[in-house]
Amino acid sequence: MTSQQLSFAPTRAAGLQHLAAFVPRAGIAYARRRNHDLPGHPHVSLLSPYIRHRMITEGEVIAAARQAYGAAAAKFVDEVLWRSYWKGYMELRPALWRDYRQSVVSGLDGLATQSG
Numbered sequence: 001m002t003s004q005q006l007s008f009a010p011t012r013a014a015g016l017q018h019l020a021a022f023v024p025r026a027g028i029a030y031a032r033r034r035n036h037d038l039p040g041h042p043h044v045s046l047l048s049p050y051i052r053h054r055m056i057t058e059g060e061v062i063a064a065a066r067q068a069y070g071a072a073a074a075k076f077v078d079e080v081l082w083r084s085y086w087k088g089y090m091e092l093r094p095a096l097w098r099d100y101r102q103s104v105v106s107g108l109d110g111l112a113t114q115s116g
Contacts, residue, residue, distance in 0.1 A: 008049045015050030019064055022047065026065040031075035045076075048083070058084050 008014075022045045033043040050056045058080050065073035065080075090097055 010049075010053065010055070012055045015047070015055040016060075018045075018047060018050060019056055019061060023064050023068050026076040027069035027072040031072075034075065034079070051083070 025043055026045070030043050036043070045061075047056065047061060051058060051061065061080050062073075062077050065076050069076075
């Protein structure tokens with residue numbers, strides 16, 4: 001990825017520009033390659049910061065993908081909806097995230113202190 005792809009300009013205009021740049025890859029190509037670890041991750045939208053900070057909405061992202069690809073955008077739409085579902089799920093269960101983080105720390109401590 002280039003440093004430009006990794007940067008996050010915190011504006012709605014940047015979010016819309018990022019969305020427009022990704023939409024051409026939100027159809028069948030996304031569905032086929034989304035789980036492949038390809039150099040530069042061309043099939044990852046990098047839209048999460050814009051959605052998280054409400055500069056663009058899930059509805060806008062889904063509408064753009066559907067307008068471009070119709071039903072062929074289904075996998076990308078599914079992923080946007082899963083992101084929203086899990087975000088809400090975790091927000092309603094803060095102890096899950098806290099407990100997970102504690103287990104990671106415990107696991108790392110175990111790796112550092114136990115042989116074999």
